[in-house]
Amino acid sequence: MENTKQQKEQTVLPLLFVKAGKKLLLEVDHQQPGSKETKHEHDNHVKSSHHTSSKISATLQKMFHTDKGSDTESEKSENTNIQPGQTTSNTRFQKTEAGKHIHNLSYSKRTHRMQNFFKELGIHGQPAAVNDKHVHSQSLSEKYGKPQEVIGKGAFGIVRIAHKIEPRVPGEKLFAVKEFKRHHNEPSKKYIKRLTSEFCISSSLHHINVIDTLDLLQDTQGNYCEVMEYCSGGDLYSLIVTSGGGLEKDEGNCFFGQLINGVKYLHDNGVAHRDLKPENLILTFNGCLKITDFGNAECFRMAWETQPHLTRGICGSEPYIAPEEFKDELFDSRSVDIWACGIIYMSMMTSSLLWRVAIEKEDANFKAYLEAKKKNTFTAPFQCLTEGQRELISKIIEPDPKKRITIEQIITDSWFSSIYICHRQTTSTSDSSISSTSCSINAVNEQATAINKTSIANMV
Template sequence: MENTKQKEQPAAEKQLAEAVRGLDQQHGSKEAKHEHNNHNNHNNHNNHNVKGSHHASSKISATLQKMFHTERGSDTESEKSENANVQPGQTSHPRFQKTENGKHIHRLSYSRRTHRMQNFFKELGIHGQPAINADKHAQSHSLSEKYGKPQEIIGKGAFGIVRIAHKIEPKVPGEKLFAVKEFKKRHNEPAKKYIKRLTSEFCISSSLHHINVINTLDLLQDTQGNYCEVMEYCSGGDLYSLIVSSGGGLELDEGNCFFGQLIYGVKYLHDNGVAHRDLKPENLILTSAGCLKITDFGNAECFRMAWETQPHLTRGVCGSEPYIAPEEFKDELFDSRPVDIWACGIIYMSMMTSSLLWRVAIEKEDPNYRAYLEANKNDSFTAPFQCLTESPRELILKIIEPNPKKRITIEQIIADSWFSSIHICHQQTTSASDSSISSTSCSINALNEQATSINKTSIANIV
C-alpha cells in the first residue's frame, strides 16, 4: 500500500522533498529532534498519510508535509486553529468595509494553499522552476520558461483545469503568478475541431482589454501536448465561492458593487460584438481588492462583425441551466445580448439571497419559475424579491423579463437612476474614442503582439 502511494506522489512534490532532504542535513540535531517530537505529538493521528521524506524533522519539512497534506483534501489541526475565526473568502480584517467618505473597501484573501506555496518557495530559497527535459518540444519549454511551471490546481471545468504558474524573476523580488487553463479534448473530438475550439476562445479573450474582463496573455502547449491559455491570476477566488461562504448572501453595497462591475464588463463585450453566453458566478473571478473580472469565453460568440450594424441571431441552448434565459429553450432564433442581461439578473439575486431563483426557466418543469411567471402577469413579485427595496427590485424585474423583446437593454440599465447611484470601486474610465476596439472581424482586434508572434505559425498550420 505504501509503495502504491509513493508512485502516486506528484513529481513536483518529490523534487521539493529532495530539496528538503538536503536542507535538513544542514540543521542541528537538537532542533531537528525538537521539531520531530512536536510534529509527532501534533499530527500523530495523520501518520498514515506521511510518506518517506515527509517524516520531517525540521520546520521546512513540517511545512512541506502540512502544505501537501492539505492539498489532498483535509486540514491539519494547526490550520484549523489558525483559521478558526476566519470565514472562507475572508482575511483577519472585515471582508467588506464602508469608509467615512461613503466609499468601501474589499479585502478578499489569497487561498491558503497558494499562500503556503509562495512562502515555501521563499523559505527554501528556490529562485527558479524545475527544468524541462531537453527532449520536450520547444513550446512546452517556452511555457515553463516564460510563465513558470504550472503547479497546484485552483479550478476545474468540464473540459479543462486551471493551475497556478509561479514565475521567479531573479532581478525582481518575489514572484509573478499566472493562471494557466489546460484545454482537454472532448471525448472523440477530432483534433481539428479541438484546435478550432480553443483558438476561437483565445482569439476572443486575448483581444478584450477592460478592467472587468480577464487579461489573457498567451496560448502555448505543455509537455503533454495540451494547449494552455495563460491569464492573469486573481487571488480573490471566484464569486460563487464568495457567495457560498457568505451564508445568507453578500452585504448590500458589496453585491451592488460587483453587479455594477459585471454590467460594465458586459457592456464592453456587447459594444465590441461579443456575447458571453455562459455568465454565472463561477465565471466571475475577483482580485484581492474586489475587482470583478469576466472569464471563460469557451461559449462566447460574435454576433456582429466590425463592418456590420445589425446583430446576427442565433439558436440553441448554451451555459448552465439556472442562468439560461427562457428564449434559449425554444426552437427559435434570438438575439444573444438579452441572454447575457438575463444572466446578470439571476447572478444579482444569487448574491443577495445566496440561493438560486429556480433550477431552470421552463414553465412546465420548474414550479418556482411558474410562480414567477404568474406573479409577473399580475405586476407582482415572488418571495425572493422581498429582500430588495423598491428601486433595485424594479430594475432587476426588468432584467429578468421573460419576454426578450421587452427585456431592458444594457444601456437602459446604466441609465437607471438606482444603478447610477451605486458606488463602483473598480470602473474603467475611457474616452468616447476608446469605447470600442478596432478590428477586421467580430469587432475584435488582432491578437496582441506577444501572442501573435508565438502562435500565428502553429495555429495557421493546424486550422
C-alpha cells in the same frame, strides 16, 4: 395578505452544486404545491438524496456558523485590522465614512473552508498540487513559470497557477494557465478551431472587468495552454457559498455594477458571452470583478456591420439560461447575457438560486414567478430588495426577451446610477474599440497550419 401567502409558498434553491464525476447534485428545499412530480419519482429522490442532504446540512452549519465564539485565532486577528472611521460586519468588506468601501478578499481562507466542505462530503479532487508526472514545455515554464496548484476545473479544461520567479525581483509573479482538454475522439481540426476561437476573442478584449489573456502555448503532451492574469480573490461562486446567507448589499451592488460595465463593453464590441455565472466571474484581492471563460462566446456583429445577427441553441448552466434559449427560435444573444446578470444578482443577495431551470412546465418556482409577473406582484426572494432594486431586476429578469431591458437602459437607470462602483475603466479609448480579430472567428481556417493571426503567433 396575498404577498404573505406567496412568501410562504415561494421556495428557493440553495446555491450549492456539488460536482462529483459527471453527477450534479441539486438539493431543493421543498417542492412547491402543484408540481407534476409523481410519488414514485419523489420517493426515489428522497431515498437517493437523504444521506447526502444530511451531510450537506451538517457541513453547512459548520461552514456558516456565525457565533463570534467560533472565530479562529487568525480570524480574530483579522477582525482587529480595521482602520479608524470604518465599520464592518466582516473583514472581507469594509465601509468608509464617505460612503465608499474597501474589498479585502482572502481566497486562501475560503479555499480552506471549501476543501473541508468537500472533504466531509467524501468528494476529492479539489485544489491540490500538480502531479510531478505532468511535465510542461520549457517555453511555457520559462516564460510564465511552472503551472502548479489547480484552482479551477471544467468540461473543457483545467486552470492552474503558474509561479514565475525572477532572479532580480523579490518574490514571484503568478499567472493563471488554462489547459484545454481534447475530448475523446475529437478531431484535431475541431479541437484547434475551438480553442483558437476562444483565444481570438478573449485576447482582443481589454477592459478592467474582463480577464486579460496573454498567450497561447503548447505543452509537451500536445495540449494548448492559455495564459491569463491571475486574480487572487477567487471566483464569485466561492465567495457567495462561503458568505453565509448572501453578500452585503453594498458589496453585491458593487460587483453587479462591475459586471454590467463589463458586459456593456462586450456588447459594444459585438461579443456575447453566453455563459455568465458566478463561477466565470473572478475577483482580485481588492474586489475587482473580471469576466472570464469565453468558450461559449460568439460574435453577433462584425466590426463593419450595424445590425446584430440572431442565433439559436442552448449553452451555459441551466439556472442562468434565459427562457428563449429553450425554444427553437432565433433570439438576440445580448438579451441572454442580461438575463444571466439578473440571476447572478439575486444569487449574491440571497445566496440562493431562483429556480433550477426557466421552463414553466418543469420548474414550479419559475411558474410561480411567471404568475406573479402577470399580477404585477413580487414573490418572496424579491421582497428583500428596495423598490428601485426590484424595478430594475424585474426588467432584467423579464421572460419576454422583446420586453427585456437593454444594457444601455440599465446603465442609465436611476438606482443603478446611484451604486458606488470602486473599480471603473479609466481610459475611454479601449472602452470603445478592440482589435478586429475578436470578431473574426468565422474566418478562422480549420487547418491548424493556416492560422497565422498576429495575436496568436506564439501558439506553437
